[in-house]
Amino acid sequence: MGAAVMRARAEWLKVLARCPEAALEAALAGHDTGAAEWLRRPETGMVMLEGRAGGTGQRFSLGQATVTRATCRMGADVGVGYLMGHFPRRAELMALADAVLQGPDGPALHAALIAPQEAAQVAARTDRARAAAATTVEFFTMSRETGPRSS
Template sequence: MYTLPHMARAQWMSLLAQAPLTELADAMRGLEQPADATWLRPPQTGLYMLRGRIGGSGAPFNLGEVSVTRCSLQLGDRIGHAWVRGSDRRHAELAALADALLQDPARHEQISSQVLAPLQQSLQARREDQSRKAAASKVEFFTVVRGE
C-alpha cells in the first residue's frame, strides 16, 4: 500500500485527518487507549494561517485562518501525533492513537487492514461521487467561426 517508510506515515496521517469522525471511530472500535499511554500534548484547538498563491506560482499571500486540533500521545517508545481540521477533540485523540499503533511493526498490518483500508475505500468512494457530480454539471462551450 505504501512505498517509503517516511511517506507511508505522512500518507496514513493524512488519511486519518481527512476521515469523518464516525468512520474513524467505527474503524477504531475495539482499539481502546492502552493503560500505558501518556498524553504529551492533550488535544488543543487553535488557528492556523492558510497561505495561497495565485496560479500556483505567484507571490504567497495570507488566504485565511482555519481551526485545527492537535495532540501527541506516547505509547511505549512510540509517539503518535495528530493535526485535524476543526475543533473535534475526539477525532484528534483517535488519529494520534492510530498513528502510535501504526508505528509498531508487530501491529502495523492488523491496524492497517482494520483502520486504514476501510478509510481509504471510503475516501476514494467520496472522491468518485464528487467527481461524478461535478461531471454531471459540466458545460461544453463551442465557438462558431464566421466566414473568413
C-alpha cells in the same frame, strides 16, 4: 525512520485525518490504548493559510483556519493527530491510531481501519468527480467567415 516508512505514515495520516470519529472509535476498541502518555492533550488553535498569485507567483495571506492537534506516546512510538476544524476527540483518536500503527499491532489496525477507509475515501472522491463532470457545459463558438461570399 526510513523514507518508505515516512511515506507510508504520511499516507495513513492523510486517511486518518478524514476518518469519521465512529470508525476510529470502533477500530481502536480492540487495541490497548490505555498506556498512552499524552505529550499534548487535544487543543484547538489557528493557522495562517498562504496562497500564491496565479499558483506560482508572490505569496499572500489567504486567511486563518481552525486546527486541532494532539500528541501521545505509546512505548517508543509517538502518535500525532492534526486536523482542520474543532474536533478534539477526533484528534485524540487520530494520535492514538497513529501510535498503534507504528507498533506491533500496526498491520492489524491498517487492515481493519486504513485500507477500508482509504477505499471509501477514493470512492467518494470518484463519485464527486463524476457528479461534477455530469454538470459540465460545453460552449461552442461559431465564427462567420469574412470573404467574397459574405454579405
